C-alpha cells in the first residue's frame with residue numbers, strides 16, 4: 001500500500017469511526033451473536049490473491065459492517081453499564097493511530113528515545129494528577145494483571161529465599177490469584193469486614209500465624225476499589241519486609257479529584273501502585289499505569305541482558321524492557337499525552353465527577369423504590385442493587401434488560417446479599433437520559 005493509497009483509505013476509515021460514534025446508540029449494546037455466528041460466516045482458508053488497494057477495499061469495509069459489527073458488544077455505547085468502563089476518546093484514538101503509523105517498538109531507550117522519555121514524563125504527570133508521592137517511578141503496562149504480576153515478582157526478588165506467602169482480600173481481583181499461580185506463590189485470602197474491605201486485624205493475625213510456622217510473609221495486595229462492589233481496602237502499616245502493592249485499577253482514576261484521595265490515604269507506604277487509564281480515564285485500551293518506589297527490585301527481578309540487547313547508553317537511560325514481562329513494547333504514552341493535553345486536569349476531573357453524580361442519582365432512585373434494595377455502599381460510579389426477591393428473579397431481570405439491547409448490566413454475588421446487579425456508569429457518552437432509560441427499563 002503506497003502512502004497515497006493509505007491516505008485515501010485512511011480518510012475512509014476515520015470517517016467510518018466518526019460515523020460509528022454518531023450511530024452508536026442504534027446498535028444493541030450487548031451483541032446478539034450466538035456462538036459460532038462469525039466463524040460460520042468467514043471463509044475457512046485465507047485468500048490466495050489479495051484485493052490490493054483498489055476497489056477490493058469496498059468489500060472489506062462492507063464486511064466490517066455486515067460481519068463484524070453484529071458481533072460487537074458496544075463498550076462505548078451510552079447504555080453500557082456492565083463492567084468497569086473501557087473508555088475510548090477522540091484524542092486517545094488519534095494517539096493510537098499515530099502510534100501505529102510510526103510503527104516503532106520501544107523495548108530499549110535506543111529503539112525509541114521519544115517513546116521512553118515521553119512515557120517517563122507522562123507517568124510523572126499522572127502521578128501528580130492522582131496525588132501519588134514523587135518517590136514513585138512509573139511505566140505503562142498492558143493491564144493491571146501484568147502490573148500485579150510484576151509487583152509480585154519484584155517483591156519475591158527482594159524477599160529472597162524461603163517459604164513465601166502472599167495475601168489479598170477475599171474480594172481481590174482474580175488477577176492476583178492468577179499472578180500467584182504464575183509465580184508459584186501461595187496466596188492466602190484475608191476475610192473482609194461488613195463493608196467488604198480487607199480486615200486489617202485478620203491480616204495481622206494471618207501474618208503472625210504464618211511467621212510462627214516458619215513461613216515468610218512477603219507480599220500484600222490491597223485493593224482500592226474492588227471489582228464486585230468498589231470496596232476500599234485500608235492501606236495498612238506493614239512490617240518493612242512485606243511489599244505492599246495497591247491495586248487501584250478502576251478507582252485510581254477518581255483520584256484526579258482531591259475529594260476522592262481519601263481512598264489512597266497511606267499510599268506513601270506502598271511499594272507499588274497501579275491504576276488503569278484504560279478504564280475510566282479516557283485512554284483507549286491498553287494502558288495500565290504502574291509505579292514503584294523500589295525500581296531496583298523490579299529491574300532486579302526482570303532484567304536479563306543478552307549480548308544483542310546491550311547498548312551504549314545502558315545505565316544512563318531507562319530501558320523499559322526491564323520493567324515488564326515482554327521484551328517488545330508499544331508506544332502507548334502518545335495517547336496518554338494527547339488525552340492529558342486535550343482534557344487537562346480540569347477536564348479529567350469533570351469526566352469523573354459527572355459519572356459519580358449520575359451514579360448518585362441512580363442510587364437515589366433505587367433507594368426510593370420499595371421493590372429494590374441497595375446491596376453495598378456506593379463509593380464511586382458503581383451501584384450494586386437487586387430486586388427484592390429471589391436470585392432467580394434477579395437473574396431473569398438482568399437477562400431481560402440485556403436482551404432488550406438498550407442497556408447492558410452485569411452481576412456479582414456479594415457475601416450475605418446473594419445475586420447482585422451491577423450498574424457501572426462510566427462510558428464517555430453516557431448522559432442522565434441514558435441512566436434514566438436504564439432505570440425505567442429495570443422498573444418496567
Ligand SMILES: *Cc1c(COP(=O)(O)O)cnc(C)c1O
Nearest residue numbers: 143144145173225226227249250
Ligand atoms: C479491572 C480490574 C483488574 C484487571 O484489569 P486488567 O487491566 O484487565 O488486567 C484488576 N483489579 C481490579 C480491582 C480491577 O477492577
